[in-house]
Amino acid sequence: MHNTFTGRAPVSAIRHALSTKREDDFAQWYQEVIAEAEMAEESGVRGCMVIKPWGYGIWERMQRRMDDRIKAAGVENCYFPLFIPLSYFAKEAEHVEGFAKEMAVVTHHRLIGDGEGRLVPDPEAKLEEPLIVRPTSETVIGAAMSRWIQSWRDLPLLTNQWANVVRWEMRTRMFLRTSEFLWQEGHTAHADREGAMEETLRALEMYRDFAETELAMPVIAGEKPENERFPGAVATYSIEAMMQDGKALQAGTSHYLGTGFAHAAGIQYQDSEGAQQYCHTTSWGTSTRMIGGLIMTHGDDDGLRVPPMVAPHQVVILPMLRDKPEDAELLAYCEDLRKALVAQSAFGEPVRVLLDKRPAKATQKRWGWVKKGVPLILEIGGRDAAGGQVSMLRRDRLWNDAAKANFVGLPKAEFVSRAAAELEEIQSALYAEARERRDANITRVSTFEEVEAFFAQDKRYPGWVEAEWSRPTGEDLEAVVQKLKALKLTMRNTPLDADPVAGDCIFTRRPAVERIYIARAY
Amino acid sequence: MHNTFTGRAPVSAIRHALSTKREDDFAQWYQEVIAEAEMAEESGVRGCMVIKPWGYGIWERMQRRMDDRIKAAGVENCYFPLFIPLSYFAKEAEHVEGFAKEMAVVTHHRLIGDGEGRLVPDPEAKLEEPLIVRPTSETVIGAAMSRWIQSWRDLPLLTNQWANVVRWEMRTRMFLRTSEFLWQEGHTAHADREGAMEETLRALEMYRDFAETELAMPVIAGEKPENERFPGAVATYSIEAMMQDGKALQAGTSHYLGTGFAHAAGIQYQDSEGAQQYCHTTSWGTSTRMIGGLIMTHGDDDGLRVPPMVAPHQVVILPMLRDKPEDAELLAYCEDLRKALVAQSAFGEPVRVLLDKRPAKATQKRWGWVKKGVPLILEIGGRDAAGGQVSMLRRDRLWNDAAKANFVGLPKAEFVSRAAAELEEIQSALYAEARERRDANITRVSTFEEVEAFFAQDKRYPGWVEAEWSRPTGEDLEAVVQKLKALKLTMRNTPLDADPVAGDCIFTRRPAVERIYIARAY
Known part of the structure; x- marks a missing residue:
């Protein structure tokens, strides 16, 4: 078994560098890869991680290449404030309901000694209006857009920022769900629905191509069902990747926001006939979560395998x-x-x-x-x-x-x-391997009973099912969501690039209008 | 006067694009350049600015080239948490006294409706320990270093992060002093004083060369006097640039922190003889403030002039x-x-x-x-x-x-x-012009009366004086600081690369030991 030329013992003489195998405990294996590859660690600050040089180096490579794509699309980078006045959230009611709950709230701007050798927030330095550490920046960027846009000549306005954001999370998992994370958020304003939808789908396609090319991670690009929309969005699109445990990971989203945010922030323009119009806006983002996707797509029982395009x-x-x-x-x-x-x-x-x-x-x-x-x-x-x-x-x-x-x-x-x-x-081989595994683990079903049977089988990592549905709304949709929730399942997205539908909806038995993926998810 | 070849009227036919000239109102001119060059604007969030594409594009160029230098020195980028538990500040008492005052304090992690249609911090979601939005990261990075360093083999540990930081400022000025700003902060740990001092001076020299090469901005690299040290530092070094109004701008700092932070955070290593030792640490930073320096070094009455190396x-x-x-x-x-x-x-x-x-x-x-x-x-x-x-x-x-x-x-x-x-x-010409102006506006003085006379003269933008001093400490130093304060002056730094001293201290009349620059400053 020795390689005669190099004279070395085969690498397999020492088998496997990690103590946990994927098939035994995927969650434990994931943590172990992150620790052993020295990518990140708990920081001692609740819900926040320290990203170590190897993890950050991968992020830098991802950033650089994503940024090239963003710039090539004519989008300009800016930087907007970390803090958002509380009142901005109240402007957009639907947005508030969905988002404005678990967030870091700054209430004071000074510390003082309490006379017993401890530091405390100074009661004299209480802010008149609390500030929120941005969970996303639609509101503060909307305020800037309302200043920047006067006429149709200013459109489209295409901006992006690379920033940290904070969403107070009760259960955190490194890279996948941390209270603070790093991301890019694109925000654009357009004269009409058509222009905004084109941008929404351009960003989605950019993400799809980035995930498949740079990350060698096959994804499904499609629209999220109504119940999974970004609060305030008219339509939300995502890329969904299958991890090695068969779960889905939403690895990027792109939203068509209609004119709702424009009404809330007063983003108006004068059209070529002199009439005032509200802009149609979009937003789209990808984050350090993609690194979690990278690990769970390409890692093996010896640790991480980094696609060469993003390897430090x-x-x-x-x-x-x-x-x-x-x-x-x-x-x-x-x-x-x-x-x-x-x-x-x-x-x-x-x-x-x-x-x-x-x-x-x-x-x-x-x-x-x-x-x-x-x-x-x-x-x-x-x-x-x-x-x-x-x-x-x-x-x-x-x-x-x-x-x-x-x-x-x-x-x-x-x-x-x-x-x-x-x-x-190597880049191609990693993609091909992941693609083959993904495709082998998607099963077409035509009844809800098949869905139940599929996820009831004695298989640790079952994968996804692909079904046809009638896109129910209102109470009908809610019934579907609850039915799936009972099985710990969610609808991922309805693929843009899919075979035509032929049968009936697995939920309503009405004629199907599109395909939809159903899976357990991160 | 027409250029016969191009057939165009001379540009000077329309004289000056700004309404304020530098000589009339420098502060107003500065704001006007930023607005007219579309570099940044007030955000509506107290003390925070929006950096617009042209300003951010310059920052991106600066970042890219500084980052290349940082990486070339073997320093690895990481990312540390935005939030620092309050207790971390208390660990390093001297640090607390100097820094832990005007800072953004997070006290709650949830908003709720108050029943009257408004959002308020949820009293049920008060944090047990308040979190501070990082004003600088010595404490949280020190905690990581204490985990990462075990033995002399782990040294030197060289890390850097690109991040946003927040220092609650009462009076803000775009790029120069904003509550939130962007920067890089290098943090390193070494086995001994010698290694740490070498790194402190390496970073300083990197900043000097970056300022002069990339920004075409001549600077003096030197040590800050004791009263201007970073809280907790054993020695603080800076690069100081002269703006066109003759004021000094501190454009980067590098600190030798001794073992103080290592004691506070428990950063220890086992030396080659098996004994436990405390590390000697350093930190060094440059920020978006450099963009303010760029404007006030190269701007003219028509706006900004960007050195080609950092021009978007x-x-x-x-x-x-x-x-x-x-x-x-x-x-x-x-x-x-x-x-x-x-x-x-x-x-x-x-x-x-x-x-x-x-x-x-x-x-x-x-x-x-x-x-x-x-x-x-x-x-x-x-x-x-x-x-x-x-x-x-x-x-x-x-x-x-x-x-x-x-x-x-x-x-x-x-x-x-x-x-x-x-x-x-163009790059060289901008440097030469700034260098010539800087040198022409530094006046050597040999008595304190000359200092008084220099700054009392009827000249709008007097420049700096260069003096010899005896490096007094304690009460003697305090007396000097107060004397200068009465004239709105500060000591900038004692240049590393200076002519030998020959005379007496302008303050104490004791034999001088080094040169020092005195100026009004931003």
Whole structure:
């Protein structure tokens, strides 16, 4: 079983770097990946996490590439205040009902000593009007839009911000649901419904393509059912990804807000005939939650596997240092290799390479990088250097493909010239694997009994069902929601790009009008 | 006076785009530049501003280049919580005294209706321990460091975060002093004083070079006098820039914190002999305040002038559209020009070019871009296109240099090939101009009477004085501070890179030990 060229024992000689397997306890496995890959940790501040360099590095890569897409669409970045006066929330009643509950409320602007050596909020410094730490920025951005927009010539107004937001959460889970999280929120204003809907769907398509291209995470882009709409929205769209435990993760949303927010904030324009009109607005957002999606899509029993496009390091070089004079020569060889790789371009950017010179043993360091999910690991020993070779490990193949699971020896120049292609292959392979799993775990059903039977089966991670429905509203919809709730299920979305419907609604038995996905969800 | 080639009236035919001149009312001029260049505006939320696309675009360029420098120094980005439990502040008593006063305090986590149609903080949802919106993150990052550091092998620990912070300010001024602002804060831990001091000075030198290179803003790097230290710091260093009104602006700080914060947060390591030691820590930061410095360094009576290295657009192309069929040909010519420019590289990055196709008249749009301070403006009319020419305006020369103040005609290919050099020249010219003005406005004094006389002279913007002093402490220092305060003066810093001292202290008449700058300041 030894790879004769590299002379190394197969990686599988030490099997699995984590103590919990996905199939045994997915939630525990998720926490373990985050800890072992050093992505984030609890901060000691309720509901807030510390994002560590590896986790933040992935976010930076995601940000950079998403931001390029946002700019390419002509959207301009701004920055709006963290604090929103309480009265802004009251302006938009429906919005208040849905959102204005669990939020961080600033009531004082000074601390003083209480005379017993403790600090307390100064009763003399109570704010006249409490400030809310933004849970989302429609209201404060709406106020700015009402100042910025006068005439049809100012439209469309396309803005975005990268910011932190706070939603007080009772039960938190790192990346998926934290009281504070990082996100981008796009906010746009248009002259009419058509323009706003076009933007809503453009953002949705941007998210779909980003998730599938950059994150190698297959998603379904579609409209949320009425009961899952963003408070105040006329229509909410989402991308939904299937995690390895079969649950759905909403990984991005785009809302057509109609003229409701424009009425609340007074966002009006003079049309070309001189009449005052209300704008049609949109908002759309993605957040650090996507990192949770990345972990649960690509992680395996050895930790994370990061798609190369968003990996902080795409290649890690591990010189097998022996604390001897020969190390200098080995390091020079590795440094040459690093330079040659950095000069290569993958996905339109220079290849990101780390030469890891830390004093620990290469085999120990190897497992650290395996857990972090670096796409390509190169171990370079004295024999490799002398022979002008590299020993390469592809993280995506660690276990999936027994024949290729181990280090492969290659002439250095050959590796350098095919490094970018190798990274692109890994990106595609991760997508293909996730896509195949997702598709294999969606089952078409035509009656509600089939839904019940599907989720009652003795299968730990059942996946989703795809059904046809008649898009009921009002009490009929409420009945559906309750029926599903009893099974811990929710409707995810109605896909935009779906086969035509042919049968009856699984709930109402009336003629179906569209497809809908039903699943357990995060 | 007409430039015969371009056939255009000289730009100076319409003199000055702003209504306030620097010499008449500098503070008013500053607000006007920000408004007219569309950089930022009041948000309606007390002390918080909205940063608009042009201001935020400059910040993004600054961030990108500063971040490259931070990463190149081996510092890793993380993200720490927005909220800091009140008790964390109490741990570090000196820190509390200096900082823990004007801060935003979160006391509730829920809003409810009060039964009269208004929202109020829910008395049932009062936090057991109030949370502070971070004014700076030493305490919360110190808590993380105490978890992350075990042994000397974990040192140095080098972290940075890009974040928003809040310091409740009574009097605010856009970019210079706002309740919420954006910044980066570096936090590092080291085994000993030497390592920490080296990092403190490395960060300071990074800031100096960034200010002078990227922002074309000359600064003095030096140590703050004891009375101006960051609360809890052993030594505080700063970069100080001179604004056009002669006042000083502290544009970045770097602190050696000794072991005080390490004691407060329990940041300890086991040294190579197995003994427990406290770490020596540092922190260093720069913020959106630098944008204020940029405006007051480079702005002129027509608005902002942005140094090309941080300009969101370095070149703006204005086609002189006439709403006629010929426009198509003109636009095609401009688009070719844009593509040719984007393929050029300035300061190691592709040239950033905007082709401004908005329907307004080119001459109107021109003034918008002049006020925003785009380094190069190209106006292209039908005659330019037919002749394969461009008409170029260098923003830095709009008034300074009468002979070159107007549009210059150039063959397109020639302009394209020298565009990068032109941008580099503008960058240097802005620095040289600011440097010359700064140096001309520093006066050496050798007695305190000379200081009094200098600031009593009938000169609106007197500048700084440079003196020698004996670095008094305790009551002697307090006396100096009060003496200066009576003249509305402060000591800025003692330059690291200064001529040797030769005389006596202007305050104590004891032998001087170092130089110090004294000025009015923001």
